[in-house]
Amino acid sequence: MSCAGSRVRVLSVAGTDPTGGAGIHADLKSFAAHGAYGMAVVTALVAQNTHGVRAVHVPDVAFLRAQLDAVSDDVTVDAVKIGMVGTRAVADEVAAWLAHTRPPVVVLDPVMVATSGDRLLDADAQDAVRRLVAQADLVTPNLPELGVLLGEGTAATWADAVRQARRLATAADVTVLLKGGHLPGDASPDAVVDATTVTELDAVRVSTTSTHGTGCSLSAAVAALRPRRPDWVTAVREAKEWLTGAIAAGEALGVGSGRGPVDHLHHAPALGARPFSADAWDRVADLRAACDDLPFVRGLADGSLPVEEFEQYLHQDALYLAQYSRVLARASQLAPDGVAQVFFAQGAARCLDVETLLHAERLARAGTRWSGPASAATTAYVDHVLAVAATGSYAEVVAAVLPCYWLYADIGARILVRAGDLAGHPYGDWVGTYGDPAFAAASARACDLADAAAREVGAATRARMLAAFVTSCRHEVAFFDQVRALAPSR
Ligand SMILES: Nc1ncnc2c1ncn2[C@@H]1O[C@H](COP(=O)(O)OP(=O)(O)OP(=O)(O)O)[C@@H](O)[C@H]1O
Numbered sequence: 001m002s003c004a005g006s007r008v009r010v011l012s013v014a015g016t017d018p019t020g021g022a023g024i025h026a027d028l029k030s031f032a033a034h035g036a037y038g039m040a041v042v043t044a045l046v047a048q049n050t051h052g053v054r055a056v057h058v059p060d061v062a063f064l065r066a067q068l069d070a071v072s073d074d075v076t077v078d079a080v081k082i083g084m085v086g087t088r089a090v091a092d093e094v095a096a097w098l099a100h101t102r103p104p105v106v107v108l109d110p111v112m113v114a115t116s117g118d119r120l121l122d123a124d125a126q127d128a129v130r131r132l133v134a135q136a137d138l139v140t141p142n143l144p145e146l147g148v149l150l151g152e153g154t155a156a157t158w159a160d161a162v163r164q165a166r167r168l169a170t171a172a173d174v175t176v177l178l179k180g181g182h183l184p185g186d187a188s189p190d191a192v193v194d195a196t197t198v199t200e201l202d203a204v205r206v207s208t209t210s211t212h213g214t215g216c217s218l219s220a221a222v223a224a225l226r227p228r229r230p231d232w233v234t235a236v237r238e239a240k241e242w243l244t245g246a247i248a249a250g251e252a253l254g255v256g257s258g259r260g261p262v263d264h265l266h267h268a269p270a271l272g273a274r275p276f277s278a279d280a281w282d283r284v285a286d287l288r289a290a291c292d293d294l295p296f297v298r299g300l301a302d303g304s305l306p307v308e309e310f311e312q313y314l315h316q317d318a319l320y321l322a323q324y325s326r327v328l329a330r331a332s333q334l335a336p337d338g339v340a341q342v343f344f345a346q347g348a349a350r351c352l353d354v355e356t357l358l359h360a361e362r363l364a365r366a367g368t369r370w371s372g373p374a375s376a377a378t379t380a381y382v383d384h385v386l387a388v389a390a391t392g393s394y395a396e397v398v399a400a401v402l403p404c405y406w407l408y409a410d411i412g413a414r415i416l417v418r419a420g421d422l423a424g425h426p427y428g429d430w431v432g433t434y435g436d437p438a439f440a441a442a443s444a445r446a447c448d449l450a451d452a453a454a455r456e457v458g459a460a461t462r463a464r465m466l467a468a469f470v471t472s473c474r475h476e477v478a479f480f481d482q483v484r485a486l487a488p489s490r
């Protein structure tokens with residue numbers, strides 16, 4: 001089997017589920033989850049949700065055929081998955097199309113009854129579905145469906161079901177993926193059965209209500225994988241492993257109050273997720289707003305800040321930067337690639353070289369009065385970032401150092417606007433540095449690196465990143481606000 005395009009082109013021929021859990025909606029998500037290009041032809045419109053089916057509308061079969069031909073006249077179909085057909089006329093029309101255009105992989109999920117117990121196949125359509133089975137490469141019945149396909153009752157035990165699957169495989173010359181989701185017990189076994197071999201696939205039964213659309217999702221995943229896998233067993237194993245994860249992640253979606261859908265994209269949590277920095281920024285909106293009203297910030301902007309208070313701030317800032325530099329060096333040490341390593345190493349050096357020099361120059365002009373120890377606020381901030389550096393992962397360290405770039409650049413930009421004309425402004429040299437494009441670029445780069453780090457970690461580490469970021473922001477605000485508290489003791 002070959003695939004000429006960059007992705008396998010897989011077609012779902014199935015019914016709809018407007019809540020997105022089953023039918024073509026589930027199939028398209030399964031295709032995407034397996035890197036395939038998905039297409040869909042609708043057999044029946046189904047008004048259903050996680051509680052059940054309310055109504056079914058089956059369009060004229062001539063229109064069904066028009067859809068099928070519109071696809072196959074134009075697109076090479078590498079695999080097709082057939083789900084709900086609903087009526088005998090639809091099943092026969094799909095069979096006629098298959099006889100005319102036979103994709104190299106044909107998977108048939110003989111949908112008869114929904115998880116909710118609602119019928120999805122007319123009683124007189126069972127023979128037509130049996131005829132479709134003979135045209136399929138793989139058929140994926142659950143236990144009751146297998147019984148119906150053979151004209152027998154539902155198997156009472158797994159061993160009976162496997163025997164039935166073998167009879168069907170032999171009679172219809174088809175491979176059977178027998179699904180054990182309806183069995184009682186702790187396991188949810190499946191088996192790939194053909195005329196000569198039975199391969200059992202064990203899976204732990206997930207205790208969940210999120211099993212709506214599992215059969216659709218599994219058969220679609222197998223159809224998407226088979227053109228790129230050497231045999232059915234390999235494709236089914238891979239699909240089944242993915243499905244078990246999707247079932248386990250289903251409840252967290254919070255979709256519906258009945259039998260919920262599975263999370264088809266559980267293995268790609270970063271896909272479509274908000275960047276870390278967006279979440280982090282929202283989380284500190286109140287702190288950012290509070291900054292604008294701090295007497296220090298207002299005084300710095302309008303120049304009314306007493307010079308001694310400004311110098312006190314500079315002195316504490318120099319003490320802070322000397323330690324913060326070590327934390328940046330730790331980020332450089334832990335960095336996953338050379339680009340991030342260089343960024344943080346340069347940041348560490350810049351703290352010592354440029355900013356400390358700037359502080360020293362200004363403070364030297366003021367004499368040597370400002371040589372006291374780190375204040376409580378400075379010590380608290382330093383202790384926090386050093387603790388993260390000592391015990392946290394790269395991602396957490398990057399989150400902890402980010403506010404010193406980002407919050408500073410953010411507040412600085414507003415101070416700059418409020419300060420207006422800097423000529424004659426007592427802190428013009430200092431306030432002017434906030435507008436430095438290099439500092440804004442460094443802040444944006446630090447955000448990008450935090451977002452990249454967040455994409456590589458799980459939910460628990462991302463939560464720790466957020467906590468480290470918020471704590472640093474709190475210390476930033478306290479750092480600005482400490483000047484007032486320090487002033488009387490001078
Ligand atoms: N609770 C569960 N935990 C793990 N796997 C499950 C669970 N329920 C079903 N499965 C698996 O989901 C797949 C579909 O199984 P099932 O027997 O329910 O088919 P189905 O009835 O056709 O599905 P559907 O519910 O979509 O109609 C099988 O691989 C089965 O083992």
Ligand SMILES: Cc1ncc(COP(=O)(O)O)c(N)n1
Nearest residue numbers: 015016022023114115212213
């Ligand atoms: C369009 C369509 N196809 C198949 C199913 C079966 O899925 P489930 O048994 O999980 O409800 C369904 N409910 N709707």
